[in-house]
Amino acid sequence: MAENPLFAPLTTPVVRPLRWIGLALAALIAAIGAGFGFAQHAPTQYVIFTTAGTFTLALWLWNGFFVRWIAESALLSRAAAERAGRQASARMALRGFASGNKGVLAGLGILILGFIVLSLTLTGFLTWLNLFTALFLAASLVFTTIASRAFGDNRSAFIGLMVLGTIFVVASLNVEGFLSGPNIKSMLVFAAFLGLATVGQTLVAVLGGLDLSIPFLIGSSNVGLLYLIGLGIPSPIAVILVLVAGVAIGFLNGLLSFPLQGQALIVTLGVGFATSGLTQILTSIGSSYAGNVYGQVPAWLSNLAAMNGVTFGIAIPPVIFIWIAVAIALIFGLKNTVYGRYLYALGGNRTSAQRIQISERRYWYGVFTISGFSSTLTGSLLLGWSGGGFIGVGDPYLFMTLAAVVIGGTSLLGGHGGYGFTVIGVLVLQVLTAFLVGIGLKFEWQQFIYGLLILPMVALYARSPHIRTQI
Amino acid sequence: MSSAVSTARGTSYNTFLLVPILLFFGLMTVAVLRSPSLVTSSGIGSAEIVVAPLILSTYALMATALAGRATVDLSIGPLIGFINVTMIQLHAAGIISSPIAVFAYSLFAGVVYQIVFGLIVIWVRVQPIIVSLSGYLALSGINLVILPRPGGAAPDWMSGWGSGTTIFSPSIIMVAVATLGWLIFSATPFYGHLRLMGSDERAAYTSGVRIGVVRIGAHVVCGLFAGLASLSFTGLISSGDPTQGTTYTLISVTALVLGGTSLAGGRATVFGSLLGALNLFLIGYVLSTFDFGAVQGFVTDLCYGLILVLSLLMTVALPYLQRWLRNVSPFIVFVVLGLLFTGVALHATYDYTALSPHAGAPPAPVADQAAGNQDDAAAPQRPPMNPEIFAPVLEQVQEGPDFARTLLSTRTSQLAVLLLAIVIALRLLVWQASQRRLTPLLYAAIGVGGVLGVWLLMNTTALVARLGHGH
Numbered sequence: 001m002a003e004n005p006l007f008a009p010l011t012t013p014v015v016r017p018l019r020w021i022g023l024a025l026a027a028l029i030a031a032i033g034a035g036f037g038f039a040q041h042a043p044t045q046y047v048i049f050t051t052a053g054t055f056t057l058a059l060w061l062w063n064g065f066f067v068r069w070i071a072e073s074a075l076l077s078r079a080a081a082e083r084a085g086r087q088a089s090a091r092m093a094l095r096g097f098a099s100g101n102k103g104v105l106a107g108l109g110i111l112i113l114g115f116i117v118l119s120l121t122l123t124g125f126l127t128w129l130n131l132f133t134a135l136f137l138a139a140s141l142v143f144t145t146i147a148s149r150a151f152g153d154n155r156s157a158f159i160g161l162m163v164l165g166t167i168f169v170v171a172s173l174n175v176e177g178f179l180s181g182p183n184i185k186s187m188l189v190f191a192a193f194l195g196l197a198t199v200g201q202t203l204v205a206v207l208g209g210l211d212l213s214i215p216f217l218i219g220s221s222n223v224g225l226l227y228l229i230g231l232g233i234p235s236p237i238a239v240i241l242v243l244v245a246g247v248a249i250g251f252l253n254g255l256l257s258f259p260l261q262g263q264a265l266i267v268t269l270g271v272g273f274a275t276s277g278l279t280q281i282l283t284s285i286g287s288s289y290a291g292n293v294y295g296q297v298p299a300w301l302s303n304l305a306a307m308n309g310v311t312f313g314i315a316i317p318p319v320i321f322i323w324i325a326v327a328i329a330l331i332f333g334l335k336n337t338v339y340g341r342y343l344y345a346l347g348g349n350r351t352s353a354q355r356i357q358i359s360e361r362r363y364w365y366g367v368f369t370i371s372g373f374s375s376t377l378t379g380s381l382l383l384g385w386s387g388g389g390f391i392g393v394g395d396p397y398l399f400m401t402l403a404a405v406v407i408g409g410t411s412l413l414g415g416h417g418g419y420g421f422t423v424i425g426v427l428v429l430q431v432l433t434a435f436l437v438g439i440g441l442k443f444e445w446q447q448f449i450y451g452l453l454i455l456p457m458v459a460l461y462a463r464s465p466h467i468r469t470q471i
Numbered sequence: 472m473s474s475a476v477s478t479a480r481g482t483s484y485n486t487f488l489l490v491p492i493l494l495f496f497g498l499m500t501v502a503v504l505r506s507p508s509l510v511t512s513s514g515i516g517s518a519e520i521v522v523a524p525l526i527l528s529t530y531a532l533m534a535t536a537l538a539g540r541a542t543v544d545l546s547i548g549p550l551i552g553f554i555n556v557t558m559i560q561l562h563a564a565g566i567i568s569s570p571i572a573v574f575a576y577s578l579f580a581g582v583v584y585q586i587v588f589g590l591i592v593i594w595v596r597v598q599p600i601i602v603s604l605s606g607y608l609a610l611s612g613i614n615l616v617i618l619p620r621p622g623g624a625a626p627d628w629m630s631g632w633g634s635g636t637t638i639f640s641p642s643i644i645m646v647a648v649a650t651l652g653w654l655i656f657s658a659t660p661f662y663g664h665l666r667l668m669g670s671d672e673r674a675a676y677t678s679g680v681r682i683g684v685v686r687i688g689a690h691v692v693c694g695l696f697a698g699l700a701s702l703s704f705t706g707l708i709s710s711g712d713p714t715q716g717t718t719y720t721l722i723s724v725t726a727l728v729l730g731g732t733s734l735a736g737g738r739a740t741v742f743g744s745l746l747g748a749l750n751l752f753l754i755g756y757v758l759s760t761f762d763f764g765a766v767q768g769f770v771t772d773l774c775y776g777l778i779l780v781l782s783l784l785m786t787v788a789l790p791y792l793q794r795w796l797r798n799v800s801p802f803i804v805f806v807v808l809g810l811l812f813t814g815v816a817l818h819a820t821y822d823y824t825a826l827s828p829h830a831g832a833p834p835a836p837v838a839d840q841a842a843g844n845q846d847d848a849a850a851p852q853r854p855p856m857n858p859e860i861f862a863p864v865l866e867q868v869q870e871g872p873d874f875a876r877t878l879l880s881t882r883t884s885q886l887a888v889l890l891l892a893i894v895i896a897l898r899l900l901v902w903q904a905s906q907r908r909l910t911p912l913l914y915a916a917i918g919v920g921g922v923l924g925v926w927l928l929m930n931t932t933a934l935v936a937r938l939g940h941g942h
Binding site: 259265274277280285399402444446448451452467471 | 541543591595596597598600601602604605606607608609610611612613614615616672673676677682721724725728734735766769770771772773774775776777778779780783784786787
């Protein structure tokens with residue numbers, strides 16, 4: 001038997017026939033592709049490239065995942081049989097296969113059962129498109145589960161990407177116009193807002209806390225900025241004032257929640273509530289319309305975030321580029337700078353981080369301050385997008401920021417994850433929202449589905465250890 | 472020596488109750504001075520039906536907060552709403568209508584939800600806060616699906632619950648039963664296990680406590696309280712409302728924290744939670760007596776947020792407070808402030824003009840309604856009327872301002888208060904006598920002062936009348 005267990009399965013005699021079958025299948029798929037290509041009179045070079053690509057991909061998928069899956073479980077069951085001192089048998093192998101893949105089999109079972117039930121109850125459900133969608137989902141489920149075993153640290157990122165790809169394919173099959181330019185642009189704009197709002201939440205989560213003041217800060221800055229502009233303050237100065245206020249409130253959050261780290265989320269909730277109340281009181285003084293602010297949004301702010309915004313002549317709103325720049329800076333910074341590494345050190349283990357002279361207090365204040373800044377920035381940009389101040393504009397972000405962090409795979413226990421993961425989470429959420437809206441689901445059903453979605457996602461990567469192991 | 476140690480421990484454990492007690496009497500004083508109708512029969516009646524769901528949902532949170540792991544069930548509000556809307560819909564469908572069925576249904580629904588919650592926390596080992604967020608989203612979505620807009624009708628036998636004309640409404644009976652139930656529950660060994668698990672789960676596990684069972688037990692208690700809260704909420708609005716229940720999340724978390732419950736687990740008292748909920752109601756009540764115009768709601772938001780943060784910070788300051796205030800018993804503070812407050816309430820609601828002989832003919836409606844009492848005042852020689860002794864103390868008076876006067880001028884209540892004051896004073900003297908400090912003297916002085924105060928209150932009628940005659 002080979003030394004490396006990862007390569008062992010591919011050399012065992014069990015799988016040799018499987019590999020031949022795979023070769024034949026790959027050749028068949030490539031041949032069909034080539035046939036279609038020539039039938040459509042595509043240029044010969046394209047057809048050759050595509051055929052080679054299809055062949056390689058099919059062979060890789062088959063050998064790398066399907067064969068390995070079968071072989072690994074066969075190997076495991078044989079090892080179990082040897083331990084028990086019995087002869088390996090087909091029945092035992094089957095049992096071993098079933099017990100090693102409970103999750104996948106349960107998922108497949110639910111999928112098939114759901115499909116059968118739906119096609120029996122809903123007339124017109126059993127179409128080729130739906131059948132294909134179900135098959136695609138099943139294949140994606142099996143592939144994701146098997147393939148994710150090969151990943152260690154970045155497993156959640158891989159699963160997130162697979163979920164993103166799956167939803168994207170399913171959505172583009174089922175929703176008309178999903179792949180159109182305007183739709184993708186609008187998805188990206190919303191993803192940029194959510195991504196910017198989630199910057200602070202991700203950093204706070206890496207440190208092991210939660211910030212629930214984000215939605216209130218977004219709403220407050222949205223209303224407050226328009227109010228300041230309405231007072232006649234030049235708009236760039238107004239934006240700076242709002243951002244400074246956000247930094248101050250974020251710092252206050254950190255200051256107040258540092259002594260009570262277990263209850264950081266309740267402290268921030270209280271601060272958020274007070275901020276939103278105070279902002280509304282200040283903006284309503286002398287106005288008969290409480291809670292509403294009317295005014296003219298400056299053109300440069302609208303251009304920054306509105307759907308028809310233009311960046312240096314390109315018809316894409318600058319907010320998308322801002323988000324991309326922030327994301328690259330954060331991903332790079334968390335990975336390669338001392339600050340980023342210290343943040344992970346603190347999130348992973350407070351005591352050992354303090355032993356190497358990392359100031360817990362400073363980092364705690366820092367991440368909450370950044371959170372305050374990013375929330376107010378999002379609020380200001382949202383003003384440019386909507387063109388009117390509204391205190392409730394931040395409300396969806398209460399759970400969206402949290403869900404994006406969690407779905408991406410940043411552990412809420414601290415010390416693991418990062419902004420790259422969050423970007424995946426944001427995109428998954430946004431594509432899912434667009435899909436659910438596209439198939440005509442109402443808001444309350446969307447909310448219900450998000451609620452049910454968060455739990456299994458967290459269960460995938462943020463399970464606490466059993467109490468037994470903590471003694 | 473041993474008694475001193477035990478006393479010190481006994482008093483310092485409850486020091487955190489000082490804050491809610493002080494706040495309670497402060498708010499009560501302001502409320503009564505600004506709006507004396509609060510302490511009339513109908514004032515108390517309408518206040519208690521509003522405050523009952525809040526008290527019960529705070530109790531529900533208390534049960535799980537005690538279990539540790541920062542189990543703050545943020546989904547309590549949507550859960551109340553969920554039971555409310557499903558109950559209304561089931562009633563509309565004619566499935567449940569009798570009181571037994573409605574009670575059984577709402578308690579059952581609350582318990583089932585909470586058991587599922589607990590099982591997820593135990594088996595999937597996801598942080599409770601994530602489970603509760605997930606439940607918040609899912610339930611608030613599904614509530615809108617079940618009942619898209621407020622409507623429907625509560626069962627007929629429930630329709631009188633929301634009128635709030637009497638003190639002994641079903642809501643207050645539920646609160647009383649819940650409070651009593653919790654007091655009995657806290658005498659069981661199970662409660663001891665629960666507190667042990669909340670303050671140190673590992674210690675509980677290693678000393679053989681079956682932590683899974685205990686956690687489920689805490690959730691069952693929480694579910695029962697949630698069911699009761701939903702019943703009193705339904706009684707309050709007499710219909711179904713998919714969104715209003717959700718607002719209970721933030722205020723009951725605030726009430727919980729205000730009542731001195733530690734969100735880290737292991738420390739909670741029913742008295743504290745009760746006071747916390749009452750304080751929160753009083754804050755809203757006091758604010759509503761001021762006229763803030765259009766920003767009324769925002770001022771309330773601001774105050775709730777500030778009080779949430781401040782009371783959380785109090786838990787940080789608690790160790791320092793305990794060092795300074797070790798010899799102050801919250802119980803005595805409560806009694807002393809209670810007596811002071813009675814004086815204030817009496818002052819606020821006393822009808823001085825009716826007593827003064829210079830006023831000639833007293834203001835008509837009050838004097839006519841309580842003619843017997845006016846006669847007493849005018850002619851101090853005559854003893855109080857006999858029938859008053861047999862009449863129910865509170866139900867007799869329908870008109871507002873002279874409730875307190877009637878309460879204190881009936882002989883039964885005078886005797887009861889006097890007896891209570893003497894018993895408390897004696898009890899405190901005996902309790903403190905073993906310590907060689909000055910505190911017994913202080914307590915003796917307070918006790919004598921209390922007795923003197925009661926005597927004065929008893930004879931106010933006569934005194935005032937005599938002073939009036941003296942002029």
